Amino acid sequence: MADRLDIIFAALADPTRRRILAMLLEDDMAVTDVAEPFEMSLAAVSKHLGLLSRAGLISQEKRGRVKWCKLEPDALRDASVWMQGFGQFEPVNLDAFERFLDTELPSQKDP
Amino acid sequence: MADRLDIIFAALADPTRRRILAMLLEDDMAVTDVAEPFEMSLAAVSKHLGLLSRAGLISQEKRGRVKWCKLEPDALRDASVWMQGFGQFEPVNLDAFERFLDTELPSQKDP
DNA sequence: CTGATCGTCAACCAATCGGTTGAATATGCC
DNA sequence: GGCATATTCAACCGATTGGTTGACGATCAG
Numbered sequence: 718m719a720d721r722l723d724i725i726f727a728a729l730a731d732p733t734r735r736r737i738l739a740m741l742l743e744d745d746m747a748v749t750d751v752a753e754p755f756e757m758s759l760a761a762v763s764k765h766l767g768l769l770s771r772a773g774l775i776s777q778e779k780r781g782r783v784k785w786c787k788l789e790p791d792a793l794r795d796a797s798v799w800m801q802g803f804g805q806f807e808p809v810n811l812d813a814f815e816r817f818l819d820t821e822l823p824s825q826k827d828p
Numbered sequence: 829m830a831d832r833l834d835i836i837f838a839a840l841a842d843p844t845r846r847r848i849l850a851m852l853l854e855d856d857m858a859v860t861d862v863a864e865p866f867e868m869s870l871a872a873v874s875k876h877l878g879l880l881s882r883a884g885l886i887s888q889e890k891r892g893r894v895k896w897c898k899l900e901p902d903a904l905r906d907a908s909v910w911m912q913g914f915g916q917f918e919p920v921n922l923d924a925f926e927r928f929l930d931t932e933l934p935s936q937k938d939p
Numbered sequence: 940c941t942g943a944t945c946g947t948c949a950a951c952c953a954a955t956c957g958g959t960t961g962a963a964t965a966t967g968c969c
Numbered sequence: 970g971g972c973a974t975a976t977t978c979a980a981c982c983g984a985t986t987g988g989t990t991g992a993c994g995a996t997c998a999g
Contacts (some may be wrong), residue, residue, distance in 0.1 A: 749946080761989075763947060859977095868958070871976085876957090
C-alpha cells in the first residue's frame with residue numbers, strides 16, 4: 718500500500734506533470750486546454766491529470782462536457798513539511814520559484 | 829534527458845529511500861549499517877543508495893573498505909523551492925517534521 | 940436527429956523499477 | 970598468503986510507467 722508521500726513525490730517526478738501544475742497555478746483549465754501545449758496525445762495528458770488527481774494535487778470537476786482542473790496546493794503541504802525538515806531552508810523565496818518556472822516551462826522543445 | 833528535479837522527486841518517491849534519508853539525518857553511516865534494518869538484500873539497499881547519490885541527496889566516500897554515506901540536504905533546496913511556490917506554506921515547522929518521522933519510520937514491520 | 944467536441948477506456952508496447960541471486964572486486968586481519 | 974568483511978556488478982524477473990492508437994460514452998450546436 719503506497720504511502721501518501723509515495724504518490725505525491727512520484728506525481729512530481731515527471732516534467733509534464735510539474736509543467737501542468739505550473740500552468741494551473743495561473744488559472745483553472747479544461748483538460749483539452751491543458752493538453753494543447755504538449756506534444757503528446759490527449760489521452761496521455763488525461764492520464765497525467767488522473768494521476769495528479771489521485772495524488773490530490775489537483776481536483777477535477779465536470780461542468781457540461783468540459784472537465785475543469787484546479788490546483789490543490791494544500792496537498793503539497795505534507796511533502797513540503799517532510800522536505801523542509803532536512804534542510805531548514807530559509808523561508809519561502811518566491812523569486813527563486815519564479816526562476817524555476819522560467820527554466821522549467823520552456824522544457825518542451827519546438828520541433 | 830531527465831531533469832534534476834525529475835531525479836530528486838523520483839528518489840523521494842520510495843519509502844525505503846525516504847527512510848534512509850531520515851536515518852542519515854542523525855549521522856553518517858556505512859552501507860552495511862544502512863542496510864541492516866531493512867528486510868531486503870544488501871544489493872538492493874546499495875542500489876537505493878546509488879540512486880540517492882545520483883540524485884545528489886547523499887554523498888558517498890570510501891574510507892578503507894567501508895563506504896560512508898552522508899546526507900546532502902542542500903540537494904533538496906531546489907525541490908523545496910519548487911514546491912513552496914505552490915502553497916506559500918508557513919515557515920519551517922520542525923514539529924510537524926518530527927511527527928512525520930514518527931509516522932514514517934516504523935513503516936517497516938517486524939516479522 | 941446529426942454531427943462535432945470533450946474526455947476516458949482498453950489494449951498494446953518499450954523502458955524503467957524494485958527486488959532477487961551469485962559472482963566479482965577491494966580491503967583489512969592474522 | 971589466505972580468509973573474512975564490505976560493497977558492487979550482472980543477469981534475471983515481475984510489476985509499473987509513459988506513451989500510442991482506436992473505439993466509446995456524454996454533451997452541446999444546428
